Amino acid sequence: MFRSLHMKLMLIISLLIILLMTVVGAFLVNSVSGFYLRQFYTQMQEVFQNDAEFVHDLQSVSSSDEDGAEQLNQMLRARTGDLGVDGHTRNYYVLDGVTGAYLAGTNDAEGAALEMTYNLTAALTGEVGDTSNVSLDYIDVAIPIRRGERSYVIYVRDNKQTVQDLTGQLVTLILEALGFGIVISVLLSFLLSKTLITPIERLTEGAEEVASGDFSHKIDVDSRDEIGVLTATFNDMAGQLESTLQDVENERNKLGTLFLHMTDGVVAFSREGAIIQSNPAAEEMLGRALPLGGEVDYAALFGDIAPLEQVLEPGAQGYVAASRQQGERSLELLMAPFDKDRQAGVLVVIHDVTERNKTEEMRKEFVANVSHELRTPLTNIHSYAETLVDSHGAVPPETEQGFLQVILSESERMAHIVRDLLTLSRFDSGRSELSLTRFSFADAIESMVSANLLEAQRHGHTLTAALEPGLPEIVADRERITQVMMNVVSNAIKYTPDGGTIQVTAGTAEEGARVWLEVSDNGIGIPEHDRPRIFERFYRVDKARSRESGGTGLGLSIAKEIVDRHDGDIRIVDKPTPGLTIRVELPVEGPRRERA
Numbered sequence: 001m002f003r004s005l006h007m008k009l010m011l012i013i014s015l016l017i018i019l020l021m022t023v024v025g026a027f028l029v030n031s032v033s034g035f036y037l038r039q040f041y042t043q044m045q046e047v048f049q050n051d052a053e054f055v056h057d058l059q060s061v062s063s064s065d066e067d068g069a070e071q072l073n074q075m076l077r078a079r080t081g082d083l084g085v086d087g088h089t090r091n092y093y094v095l096d097g098v099t100g101a102y103l104a105g106t107n108d109a110e111g112a113a114l115e116m117t118y119n120l121t122a123a124l125t126g127e128v129g130d131t132s133n134v135s136l137d138y139i140d141v142a143i144p145i146r147r148g149e150r151s152y153v154i155y156v157r158d159n160k161q162t163v164q165d166l167t168g169q170l171v172t173l174i175l176e177a178l179g180f181g182i183v184i185s186v187l188l189s190f191l192l193s194k195t196l197i198t199p200i201e202r203l204t205e206g207a208e209e210v211a212s213g214d215f216s217h218k219i220d221v222d223s224r225d226e227i228g229v230l231t232a233t234f235n236d237m238a239g240q241l242e243s244t245l246q247d248v249e250n251e252r253n254k255l256g257t258l259f260l261h262m263t264d265g266v267v268a269f270s271r272e273g274a275i276i277q278s279n280p281a282a283e284e285m286l287g288r289a290l291p292l293g294g295e296v297d298y299a300a301l302f303g304d305i306a307p308l309e310q311v312l313e314p315g316a317q318g319y320v321a322a323s324r325q326q327g328e329r330s331l332e333l334l335m336a337p338f339d340k341d342r343q344a345g346v347l348v349v350i351h352d353v354t355e356r357n358k359t360e361e362m363r364k365e366f367v368a369n370v371s372h373e374l375r376t377p378l379t380n381i382h383s384y385a386e387t388l389v390d391s392h393g394a395v396p397p398e399t400e401q402g403f404l405q406v407i408l409s410e411s412e413r414m415a416h417i418v419r420d421l422l423t424l425s426r427f428d429s430g431r432s433e434l435s436l437t438r439f440s441f442a443d444a445i446e447s448m449v450s451a452n453l454l455e456a457q458r459h460g461h462t463l464t465a466a467l468e469p470g471l472p473e474i475v476a477d478r479e480r481i482t483q484v485m486m487n488v489v490s491n492a493i494k495y496t497p498d499g500g501t502i503q504v505t506a507g508t509a510e511e512g513a514r515v516w517l518e519v520s521d522n523g524i525g526i527p528e529h530d531r532p533r534i535f536e537r538f539y540r541v542d543k544a545r546s547r548e549s550g551g552t553g554l555g556l557s558i559a560k561e562i563v564d565r566h567d568g569d570i571r572i573v574d575k576p577t578p579g580l581t582i583r584v585e586l587p588v589e590g591p592r593r594e595r596a
């Protein structure tokens, strides 16, 4: 209850009023008492000190039988007005100067029972007793008087009743004013708090709405005072906060999308090792679900590579790098702490390097193949040429002719390999552009078949072509497509024992959108396990046989590159042995990219 601003204001104002009244009251009461005291002594001084005639009269004896006390009594009675003596609150007494016994005065009852005060004692010893003491509840003055042989003491005493009445009234007045003040303070604080608190309450409501995430609500600014400025600042702050939050949200969404679709796997762990975030790539690479905060933790996933403590403190390098074989996959792992100073947790980035390793393997294999393929003819050329040089013309001319023939054919073979490699390298680097034209597919097949007829006949093969009627014109690089068909047909001729049958068939597929060509032979065929690899560079089922027939092992890989570039398809048709059937499919309207 006392926490509300209203109560606090009321308390402060009330306390202020009470304090003020107390100070004023004390000051007033004190002043009144002081004034009364000074007034008393001034009056006494006027009569007993300044009025020399009166003092003289007091001390003069008029006749020998006079009653001194009575004389003094009468003289004093005549001056009661000057002395302020009223017989109630202030009295005078004439006392015996030796014994202090009461002789006469304005109040006999009190006079008879006078207490021996400090001033009175002083007067009895012959001194004027006029010492004032505010703490006493009376004021008095005692003056020793010598009249002839006798001595008296005139004692004036005030019981401060007047001043007490006065201060009593003052206190009552102050208390009344205080009560009134407190009532006013309650009303005032209520009004004040209303004006002060209403905008603060609105500000609080606004702050609560902002805290709950609603930034649309703007608080009205009515006043130009500090609260008005605060409200305006608050509105600005809410606006800033909204745009900052929006930016953060956008940034988070961006990162979230990136995180979700990135090809690298990422798993974040808390410093205790629980998963706090992971992306689908990480789940795929690790081959398991990675539920947040679930059973699977850092120790279970990567504990074998490096303990969590080591990754949290990775040393000067700033991260821990490792690699691992996960089933078929080769993974590279990079582990680093995030928010290093606070050691908030660990981030593991997983990179799938299976493809890269495979490519690297293939590259090495390719280089080894190229070296090997070129070395064989080169060795032959070198040894025949060397024999010829060393013989110094002693070799019979027919043998020499034979040697030179070998040198020639081996160098042609090398040139063939280099030419094929160049073709492939042009495809790899994208430097080989297709020169697309529209031509008759049937014409192209027929001229290719007739070009191979002679070679087929030399091997005693039967080469036939059966084309669907009405084959369309196609958009393609005629020269390259012919190269593909030639390669497939010449392979059929090469790998079919003499006297075989080679059939070329062609037709349309996909409602005329594609054309196909199949070349089937009844030759040696390809074993099942070699089939997936025959489009690889330098892959040959029977190396010796291929080399013998002048093959490089690059023909089908070049054919595949050409067909791929046309958005077509080349594959082995799944047919029972003997022999092999190769099928080539091409889009009638050319490669998609070119069409676009």
Ligand code: ADP
Binding pocket: 487, 491, 492, 493, 495, 496, 521, 523, 524, 525, 526, 534, 539, 540, 541, 542, 546, 547, 550, 551, 552, 553, 554, 555, 556, 557, 579, 580
């Ligand atoms: P090559 O120059 O050796 O013929 P290719 O790339 O044209 O190279 O063919 C790759 C390999 O595929 C050949 O070495 C051969 O072993 C096999 N091959 C290709 N066509 C046939 C076929 N019609 N019958 C049997 N084997 C074939």
